[in-house]
Amino acid sequence: MSISGTATADESTVAGHYDALDRFYREIWGEHVHHGLWSTGRESPAQATRAMIDLVAEAARLPPQARVIDVGCGYGGTSRVLAAEHGCDVTGFTLSAAQAAWARAQGGTPRFEVRSWLENELPDGEADAVVAIESLSHMVDKPLAFSQAARVLKAGGRFVLVDWFASEAPNAAERRLLLAPIAREGRLPTLCSVSEYERMLGRAGFRVERTQDFRPLAPHRTWGIVARRLARRLATDAQARRFLLGPENPDRAFALSLARIPLALRTGTLRLVMIAAERS
């Protein structure tokens, strides 16, 4: 059952969130705005972040010189890895002009567009793979996001997504205290369950090949790293303190999620899951 975040999490609100917090994301998260994964527990934050990209690339089974679309590309970190290390021809889409400007300034071959994935205007049937790391939950129309992926892919092309999900049957307290505020503060119009995505993918013309719940890889550890970096920043930078915690910042409530999200991930109320599907 999906959780409703907020009626105001439309595209301009999501774009405004990432544009307004551009400096915060770059300084605290770096070029990858997604969770890390720890299989030994000894990985550095950079290695843990990289582990997610490697799993996505493996699940995408990229052919040589693959044409890849990075949906919700953020600062283009994944796009650059796929281009530089897998020889892919990559186009990334983000709603945030600040993210695209920074991504373009890094050079390399990927192209970055400030445009909604829901209105991407790519040609039909040319992509080998579509990847979407922690971006689809921001989108108001999930079926349209999936049908766009099906439209731009070649037959047999692959769609690999990683996203935030609600557990299949959260109780009232989990919904009220964890999932609804996480969706609201994170600008997620709806937080779906894995089975809802699997059904939508089927309807869009995909065959789901692999569903991997990342809970055993301790993604909640990411939030400890973010909280420590943020605390350091707030302790040493008065301007950052005024900006992030000041009443004029509509996104300051997101700071509360720093406690909620890891708790929800640890208990399995919130799930971070990769789904790999083939376009039939």
Ligand SMILES: C[S@@+](CC[C@H](N)C(=O)[O-])C[C@H]1O[C@@H](n2cnc3c(N)ncnc32)[C@H](O)[C@@H]1O
């Ligand atoms: C949490 S960030 C993830 C960024 C990137 N995938 C990464 O892993 O670093 C979410 C991204 O989704 C993008 N996004 C959200 N809704 C979108 C839409 N409708 N069209 C294109 N991008 C969208 C945001 O602009 C942002 O870049």
